[in-house]
Amino acid sequence: MAKTKKGDNTSPKADIDFEQELWGAANELWGAVAENQHKDYVLSLLFAKHISERYAMRREELQKELNDPRSDYYTTSDKQLNLVMEDELEYQVKNVYKLPEEATWTYLKDNSTRDDIKVIVDKAFVLIDEILAKRNEEFKGVLEPIFVKSQLSPTQVSGLINMFSNDKFSEAKNPQSDIYGRVYEYYIGKFAQAEGSGAGQFFTPGSVVRLLVEMIEPMKGRIMDLACGSGGMFVQSLKFVTAHGGDKNDISIYGQERYEGTLRLCKMNLLLRNLSFDVKLGDSLLTDRFPTIKADFTLMNPPFNISKWHPEDLPENDPRLFGAKEQFATDGNANYMWFQTLWYHLSEKGTAGVVMANGAMTTGNQGEKNVREHMIENGMVDCINASNRDHPMHLHGFNYHVLSLGSVLTNSVFKPGYEPAVVTQTMLPQSTMNMKWFASRPGNWMFHCHLSFHVTPEIRLPGAAEPDPPDQQPHMAGLVIGIKINPGPSDLISKGEEQDFNLYANEYKPGNGQRNGFSFSPHFSPDTNTISTPGPLLLLKQYQATFVTVINNMSFSTSVHWHGLDLDSRADGVPDWSASEGKISPLIQPGEKFTYKLTLMRPGTYIYHSHMNDVHQIASGLYGPIIVLRGNEIYNPNRSLLCCRLEIFGDGLKIEREF
C-alpha cells in the first residue's frame, strides 16, 4: 500500500523556518488582548492572507496565459482579457476564491497605517466570508468581524499585518512548502500550550494524532471525527496520504464540533490545505449530524469524563445505542456514549482510533460496564499491551486464533488459514493482538497473563475488582478477565476405554526450605533431599476419557489446571470459578482429594500446574508435562525428551541428565 517509506511524512520544506520568530513577534504585539483570544486574531489574519495570496497567484497565472501566444487563453483583446480575468469560474476551477480589491491582502497592507485599519480588516473579513459562503453555505462564519470590537490598537493590528507581509512568508515564493499549513499548525499548538488544559477542545497533541493516524492508515475512504476540534486528525490524515504516495481526493472528511469558535478554526485549517470536507456544528452526543454516514476510519479524542451530558434528551430508539436506553445510556459519564457513537459510524470493515481515559477500561458503573461487556462479547476490541513488559496471554479451555499482531505503528495480519492456533501468545511491550475463538463450550473460563506475579492478589488495583470475602482464599487479580459462556451444547468427545490414576501433591522439607511436587507414588519422605521437578509426565491418549484424582498431601490447599487441554469447565481447575452445570471446581483442602475428568481433543504437548496461589505453588514445583498421543501412536522415550530432574543439594540445584 505504501509507496514511500513508512513514517516518512515530512512535507517538502522551503528555506523557511521562522515560525518561532513569528510567534515571538506576535507576542510583542499583545498586551491588550487576553491570551486565550490571541488565536482568533492571528489565525483569522493568517487565513485571510492565504485566501488572498492564492487569489493573487491565480490572477498572475491567468495573466501569463492570456499573454502567452502558445496558450489557448492567448488574446490581444483587452475586452476578452478582462472577461477572463473577471470570470469567477476561472478561479473556482482551481479552488480559488475571487476577491474584490478591499478583501485582498495588498489592500490591507497598503492601508495598514490608517487609524481605521480595524474597520478595514473587519470589512475584508465580511467580504471574504460572504464569498466563501456563496460557494458553500457551510463555510459561513469562518471569518467574523472581530477587530473593531477588540481592544487591539490600530498599531497592533498594523504590526500583525506587516509581520505576515514578510516576503519570506509567501506561498508564491515557497511553493510546495505548505507554509500556511505549517504556521497555522505551529500557532495552534503554541496557543494550546498557552491555554493549558482548556485547550483540549480544539487541540490534541501532535504525537497522539500522529500515533492514531499511523495506526489506522487512512489512505482511502471516509474519515470521520465527531469531536474534531480544530481538525488536527484530518490534517494528519492528509499528511499520511501524501507521504505514502496517495491522492487527497481519495479521502472525504466528515466532522462535528460542539463549539462554534473551534469549528471555525477547523474550517480554516482544512481550507488552508485545500481539502474538501463536511464539518458541522453540534453536540455529537445528543445531536448526531451525520446519522446515515458510515466511515472507513473514525478518529476521535473526545472530551473525557463529561458528567451531566443530559442522556435524558437522547431518543429512546437512538440507533447508536447497543440496546435499551436505560441499560446503555450512561448518566454518570459520557465516555461510553462516545464509544457507541464511534462504533455506530464505522463501516463494516472500518477501523477506529480513539483516545480515552485510562479509567474507562475498568469502570464499574453499570451502564458503562454494559457497553464494555457488549463490545467484548461482540469481538469489537483488540488486546493491547499498554505496559512495558512482556505478557504471555493465556486462554483457558480453548485454542484461540491470532488474527494479527501489531505495534503502535504496524499491524501484521496473518493470511486466512495461517492464523496461529495457540493457547498462549506472548505480547511484547506496547503491542496489539487481534484474536478470535469459538465459544463452543459452556462454563466459566478466563484469559490472563501467565506470569504468576501479574495475576497475584497482591497486585489487585483499587476498584478493578470486588474484594474477596474475608472467609475465602484471595482470588486472582491483575491481568485476568473472567469469561462466562452461557449453557449450551459442548464440543467435547470421548471414545474407547476410560482410564484413571492418582496424582499426589506432596510437600517436602529439605534442609533449605519447603519444596513441593507431584508424584504418581503415594510414598514419599517429607525430609528427603531429592524431589522431582517438574512432576511426572502424564502420557495420555486422544479422546480417551481420563480421570485424574489429585490427592493433597500438603499442609495447604491447592488445585490443578490442565493447561492447553480442551475440557469441561469444572475440570479446568480454577477453584471457586471453573464451573459447569452448577458444579464448581473446588479448592482441594489438605488431606482431601478431587477427581478431574480430562477430555483430550488434540494430540500435543501441554502442561499441568497448580492454579492456586500461583506465585508460590508453581515456583515451589507444582507443575509437570502432559503429552497427548494420537490414537495409535506409541510413545518412545528414546525419541522424546522427557523432563529434566532437579536435585536439591543443600545450597543449590544440579541438573541430572536424562535421555
Place this chain on the structure above:
Amino acid sequence: MLKDRTPVLIKFIAKDGNDLPPKQQKFLKESQNFGVGETADFEFKPLKAGIYNLQFIYGSGFFTWTQKWLVTD
C-alpha cells in the same frame, strides 16, 4: 541445539499442541522466544553420533540452562 558449540538445525513443528501448517514448519538454528505458559514441539534428527547440548536461554542471555543429549550409532 549445539554440537561442539555449533548450532544444529531443529524443526519447529507445533505450538501449544497444534501442528504448524507445513509451510511454517521451518528448520531453525534457534527457536523464537517463548513466554511462560507456551509449549512447543521440535523435531531433532541428528546426522552424527555424539554429545549434543540442548540450551535454554532466559533473561536476555543472563541465565542459560543446558541439557546434554547422547546420540549413539
